[in-house]
Amino acid sequence: xxxxxxxxxxxxxxxxxxxAVAYVAIMLLLPLGAVLFEALRHGWNAWWAAxxxxxxxxxxRLTLIVAAxxxxxxxxxxxxxxxxIAKFHFRGKSALIAFIELPFSVSPVVSGLVFVLLFGAQGWxxxxxxxxxxxxxxxxxxxxxxxxxVTFPFVARQLIPLMSAQGRADEEAALTxxxxxxxxxxxxxLPNIKFGLLYGVLLCNARAMGEFGAVSVxxxxxxxxxxxxxxxxxALYNDYDFxxxxxxxxxxxxxxxxxxxLKSALEWRYGDELRxxx
Amino acid sequence: xxxxxxxVSKSFSAYPALNDVSLTFNDGxxxxxxxxxxSGKTTLLRILAGLEVPEExxxxxxxxxxxxxKPASRGIGFVFQHYALFGHMTVEKNIAFGxxxxxxxxxxxxxxxxxxxxxxxxxxxxxxxxxxxxxQLSGGQRQRVALARALAREPRILLLDEPFGALDAKVxxxxxxxxxxxxxxxxxxxxxxxxxxxxxxxxxxxxxxxNQGRIEQFAAPAEMQSGPASAFVRxxxx
Numbered sequence: 001x002x003x004x005x006x007x008x009x010x011x012x013x014x015x016x017x018x019x020a021v022a023y024v025a026i027m028l029l030l031p032l033g034a035v036l037f038e039a040l041r042h043g044w045n046a047w048w049a050a051x052x053x054x055x056x057x058x059x060x061r062l063t064l065i066v067a068a069x070x071x072x073x074x075x076x077x078x079x080x081x082x083x084x085i086a087k088f089h090f091r092g093k094s095a096l097i098a099f100i101e102l103p104f105s106v107s108p109v110v111s112g113l114v115f116v117l118l119f120g121a122q123g124w125x126x127x128x129x130x131x132x133x134x135x136x137x138x139x140x141x142x143x144x145x146x147x148x149x150v151t152f153p154f155v156a157r158q159l160i161p162l163m164s165a166q167g168r169a170d171e172e173a174a175l176t177x178x179x180x181x182x183x184x185x186x187x188x189x190l191p192n193i194k195f196g197l198l199y200g201v202l203l204c205n206a207r208a209m210g211e212f213g214a215v216s217v218x219x220x221x222x223x224x225x226x227x228x229x230x231x232x233x234x235a236l237y238n239d240y241d242f243x244x245x246x247x248x249x250x251x252x253x254x255x256x257x258x259x260x261x262l263k264s265a266l267e268w269r270y271g272d273e274l275r276x277x278x
Numbered sequence: 279x280x281x282x283x284x285x286v287s288k289s290f291s292a293y294p295a296l297n298d299v300s301l302t303f304n305d306g307x308x309x310x311x312x313x314x315x316x317s318g319k320t321t322l323l324r325i326l327a328g329l330e331v332p333e334e335x336x337x338x339x340x341x342x343x344x345x346x347x348k349p350a351s352r353g354i355g356f357v358f359q360h361y362a363l364f365g366h367m368t369v370e371k372n373i374a375f376g377x378x379x380x381x382x383x384x385x386x387x388x389x390x391x392x393x394x395x396x397x398x399x400x401x402x403x404x405x406x407x408x409x410x411x412x413x414q415l416s417g418g419q420r421q422r423v424a425l426a427r428a429l430a431r432e433p434r435i436l437l438l439d440e441p442f443g444a445l446d447a448k449v450x451x452x453x454x455x456x457x458x459x460x461x462x463x464x465x466x467x468x469x470x471x472x473x474x475x476x477x478x479x480x481x482x483x484x485x486x487x488x489n490q491g492r493i494e495q496f497a498a499p500a501e502m503q504s505g506p507a508s509a510f511v512r513x514x515x516x
Contacts, residue, residue: 177431
């Protein structure tokens with residue numbers, strides 16, 4: 001039976017569509033609009049002044065640095081893990097998949113606390129780190145570690161189903177044709193997964209830049225030094241500096257919109273590629 | 279090139295896929311590995327290719343022991359059931375792949391590679407389709423491209439895993455004839471896996487019938503039909 005053959009009453013159909021649209025408008029579009037509205041409440045000049053404020057600029061720089069370190073690391077790890085899981089049989093494979101997904105089910109605050117417990121002044125390795133004058137908590141390494149933990153699954157989860165579906169035949173064909181392992185990876189495996197990989201990296205980056213809970217625990221909230229953009233938004237908001245808070249928040253919202261646009265573009269391209277393959 | 283399989287055994291998580299198999303394929307022979315699914319025929323082919331490593335026994339190509347050699351250094355061509363063409367490369371690039379990945383020293387020049395690709399496209403009767411992508415070809419055409427790609431480095435041994443399995447009856451017959459011609463023309467030693475008795479008997483000089491990881495009989499089609507070596511052979515041929 002086709003969808004039109006279902007013959008639901010037109011009123012029910014209209015009601016369902018209306019409910020969905022209203023929900024999206026109230027829950028998603030309204031807050032987004034509010035952020036932009038508040039950010040620009042006192043005009044473009046006030047917005048610009050808030051964005052180029054030294055502490056705001058420092059938070060933007062820090063967010064970019066954290067993302068620039070953690071996204072490539074989790075990309076490499078994600079490819080390696082997905083490759084191992086999709087193309088080989090080994091004991092404990094389902095356990096590995098479950099562990100990769102762990103960060104999704106753990107509260108981000110806990111993810112941050114784990115690192116305080118390990119590397120904080122009172123933590124397991126705290127005294128040793130202090131003796132050697134290495135700072136992890138309340139410094140860049142802690143922020144990177146917390147972000148790595150939280151964004152761990154994005155690339156791997158995107159690639160595992162894709163690489164499993166593709167199987168090993170292409171790689172085996174390359175090997176029988178005389179390609180080395182590296183040649184097989186660069187010329188066959190990577191082109192086969194490139195759109196799925198881009199998609200995963202994009203989501204990973206969005207989360208890395210937007211993460212609040214985990215980095216909040218390890219940051220120490222030193223303005224101009226260890227505040228990332230989401231933390232800077234909170235700090236400004238607590239100061240009742242609403243225009244500045246919403247101005248920085250609007251940059252994060254912009255990032256979300258750019259991610260969404262790129263993601264849609266990729267889905268469009270990527271779907272095409274998948275159709276062409278079969 | 280002749281191939282000797284000596285006492286080869288291989289098991290996958292407890293159940294034996296091959297159990298003390300010994301066979302000799304003569305130089306220039308066209309052999310079918312025939313048997314029901316799970317009989318070990320594909321495992322045997324993959325061991326010949328180096329895609330699987332036997333737990334026991336040796337494999338020799340001519341006098342050379344290749345048991346531990348990687349697929350790349352065996353001088354074989356391999357054709358997969360579902361073609362395994364590289365979807366992001368044109369037909370030309372697919373066929374040239376084996377030559378493109380060679381180290382700079384022995385690698386032919388771009389022009390020589392181009393000429394070789396043209397020649398191979400002619401051999402598999404697909405002239406002029408070099409610029410297409412695999413997704414723009416029919417199943418039969420794709421398998422011809424896969425065949426051309428496997429032959430690019432001039433292997434002496436051609437291994438085919440259910441090469442006609444995904445094709446319809448008419449295309450299958452055409453491709454069979456083409457494959458046999460190419461085999462004879464290039465003087466290859468070819469081994470193909472099939473579960474289709476009619477296909478094995480129509481195409482092969484000799485047929486190895488496998489069952490539960492063992493060779494039931496290895497003989498020419500006529501001989502197998504007139505003197506089945508076991509009850510299983512007799513039943514399978516019915």
